[in-house]
Amino acid sequence: MRVASLLLGLPIFVALAGCSKPEDLNKARAGVESALEAWKKAQDPKSLAGQDIEINEPDWQSGHRLLDYTVKSSASQPQQGPRVVVVLNMKSKAGKTVTTEVAYEVIFAGKTKIGRDAFHVASP
Numbered sequence: 001m002r003v004a005s006l007l008l009g010l011p012i013f014v015a016l017a018g019c020s021k022p023e024d025l026n027k028a029r030a031g032v033e034s035a036l037e038a039w040k041k042a043q044d045p046k047s048l049a050g051q052d053i054e055i056n057e058p059d060w061q062s063g064h065r066l067l068d069y070t071v072k073s074s075a076s077q078p079q080q081g082p083r084v085v086v087v088l089n090m091k092s093k094a095g096k097t098v099t100t101e102v103a104y105e106v107i108f109a110g111k112t113k114i115g116r117d118a119f120h121v122a123s124p
Contacts, residue, residue, distance in 0.1 A: 028082035028106035029074045035114055036086065039066040055104075055114040064090040064098070072101070072123075081107040083117070 035055040038047055042065065045055055060066070072085040084104045091097055103120035107113045 024108070025074045025076065025082050027108070027112070029071060029084055031106060031112040032084040032086065032104050032114055033071065036066060036069050036088075040068070052111040053114065054111050057114075057116055059088070059090060063093040066090055067097070077105070081105055085120070085123075 031053050034051055035045070035048055035053055035057070038045070039057065039060050045057065045060060048055065066088060068089045070087045072087060074082055074084045077083050082105075084106060085101065086104065087099065087101050089097070089099050101120070101122035103117040104114050105117055107115075
């Protein structure tokens with residue numbers, strides 16, 4: 001009986017262990033938006049150091065210019081930090097307009113660390 005009640009409670013504990021708090025989701029979204037605003041203003045990613053934000057954004061690093069963006073969603077992920085999905089409207093170095101959906105994973109480790117999920121598949 002005791003083992004059964006422990007086993008019944010285990011899935012709830014495991015599910016809650018990987019969930020981000022609502023304030024973490026808000027903080028993750030705010031961090032991503034701050035980084036994207038800096039990119040949109042053609043600032044260097046290092047300019048975010050004063051806000052304790054680090055971002056690894058390959059399109060920014062390769063010279064794409066961010067024209068605009070739309071945050072689609074922010075969600076918790078089991079065993080990871082929050083995930084923020086964004087549609088980016090960019091101009092390549094060659095002048096071509098590019099629109100793409102990306103997902104950023106956010107980790108709070110002293111600083112807000114933002115990394116792009118290389119395996120994200122755009123939703124329809």
